Amino acid sequence: xxxxxxxxxxxxxxxxxxxxxxxxxxxxxxxxxxxxxxxxxxxxxxxxxxxxxxxxxxxxxxxxxxxxxxxxxxxxxxxxxxxxxxxxxxxxxxxxxxxxxxxxxxxxxxxxxxxxxxxxxxxxxxxxxxxxxxxxxxxxxxxxxxxxxxxxxxxxxxxxxxxxxxxxxxxxxxxxxxxxxxxxxxxxxxxxxxxxxxxxxxxxxxxxxxxxxxxxxxxxxxxxxxxxxxxxxxxxxxxxxxxxxxxxxxxxxxxxxxxxxxxxxxxxxxxxxxxxxxxxxxxxxxxxxxxxxxxxxxxxx
Numbered sequence: 313x314x315x316x317x318x319x320x321x322x323x324x325x326x327x328x329x330x331x332x333x334x335x336x337x338x339x340x341x342x343x344x345x346x347x348x349x350x351x352x353x354x355x356x357x358x359x360x361x362x363x364x365x366x367x368x369x370x371x372x373x374x375x376x377x378x379x380x381x382x383x384x385x386x387x388x389x390x391x392x393x394x395x396x397x398x399x400x401x402x403x404x405x406x407x408x409x410x411x412x413x414x415x416x417x418x419x420x421x422x423x424x425x426x427x428x429x430x431x432x433x434x435x436x437x438x439x440x441x442x443x444x445x446x447x448x449x450x451x452x453x454x455x456x457x458x459x460x461x462x463x464x465x466x467x468x469x470x471x472x473x474x475x476x477x478x479x480x481x482x483x484x485x486x487x488x489x490x491x492x493x494x495x496x497x498x499x500x501x502x503x504x505x506x507x508x509x510x511x512x513x514x515x516x517x518x519x520x521x522x523x524x525x526x527x528x529x530x531x532x533x534x535x536x537x538x539x540x541x542x543x544x545x546x547x548x549x550x551x552x553x554x555x556x557x558x559x560x561x562x563x564x565x566x567x568x569x570x571x572x573x574x575x576x577x578x579x580x581x582x583x584x585x586x587x588x589x590x591x592x593x594x595x596x597x598x599x600x601x602x603x604x605x606x607x608x609x610x611x612x613x
Contacts, residue, residue: 317456319578320571325462325531327570328469332524333547334554334562335476336517342493342557343513346412349419350399351521352544353426358392358522359535360430363439377445381530388526389519396518397511404514405507423540430537438534446530465527472520473563480559489513493557546589553593555603564604569593 333355340348365371365387371380403418446464450457480486491499492509500506528543529535546569554565569589576588596604 314456315578316575317454318458319574321453321456321458321462321466323571323574324567325465325469325570326574327550327567328466328473329524329527329543329566330547330550330569331473331563331566332469332520332527333543334551334566335473335559336521337548337551338554338557338559338562339489339513339517341551342559343489343496343510344404344415346404346415347419347548348404348517349416349544350403350422350426351517352540352542352547353423353430354392354396354399354518354540355521355525355528355543355547356430356535356537356540357395357426358388358518358525359529359539360434360439360525360537361391361522362388362526362529363441363535366442366445377447381445385523385526388522392522392525393515393519396514396521399518400511400514405510427537427540434537436537438536440534441529443533461531465531468523468527472523476516476520477559477563485512549590549593553596553603555605558603558605561603561605568604 333351336351336354337348340346340351362384365384371384399422403422404415407415407418446461449460451460451463452458453463480489488499488504489509489512491502491504492506496506499509524543525535528539547566550565550569551562552565553569554561554563572589572592573585577585580588600606
């Protein structure tokens with residue numbers, strides 16, 4: 313039972329990262345009905361920018377570990393959000409009225425561009441984060457000694473996810489995003505600037521992905537320029553698992569995928585953890601083709 317709860321906490325921590333990345337996929341799909349294949353590479357850029365800022369500015373040394381990491385997270389999210397905004401303006405907006413395949417090809421091209429740019433700037437080798445940034449203490453939880461870092465990762469993911477959820481559900485801007493996701497034509501007639509909504513989506517999604525990249529770097533200690541493909545695929549799977557276009561679904565799907573992977577690696581084989589996760593995805597989609605919480609769609613009357 314102790315092993316089960318240890319793997320459960322590990323799965324929730326990793327699942328929180330999947331969920332943060334999945335939110336970017338699901339928000340873009342909800343508004344544009346487009347899969348942003350470059351989103352995983354924005355996550356990678358967040359990890360590398362975090363390493364650059366951490367080593368060049370010495371934030372944790374000047375401000376302390378907690379304040380330094382918080383400032384670092386804000387800086388990374390802002391920078392990745394700007395890159396996401398520019399991506400939408402350059403690669404997607406000119407193709408808004410073109411066939412959907414054109415935007416898909418553009419997304420794949422942007423992904424290849426970002427991945428190779430990171431490789432040329434930082435090199436193809438693994439990059440290592442400083443090891444003494446986050447505390448190595450443990451917390452007694454239900455009689456178990458759980459690493460504090462794992463708890464902090466999960467709580468940070470939950471806070472960011474809940475913040476996004478309440479922003480979408482409780483603010484006028486969030487209402488505009490939901491309206492544009494339902495019907496862009498009707499949203500325009502109601503006075504909503506759809507281009508501004510799309511730009512905002514490409515600011516929020518990459519910002520969350522950048523935060524997830526920083527968390528991976530701090531948690532695992534090393535990053536690679538190809539990591540966006542792996543995490544992006546897992547996050548996309550999580551978005552489908554929960555219901556593509558459904559924000560709560562992306563949250564649930566990410567957490568569930570992380571737990572399935574952790575338990576599969578512990579009780580079956582670490583070599584089969586990815587296969588187990590995708591097998592569960594197939595079973596769920598056979599039972600519920602629109603995902604656990606269903607794709608967020610609206611009936612037009």
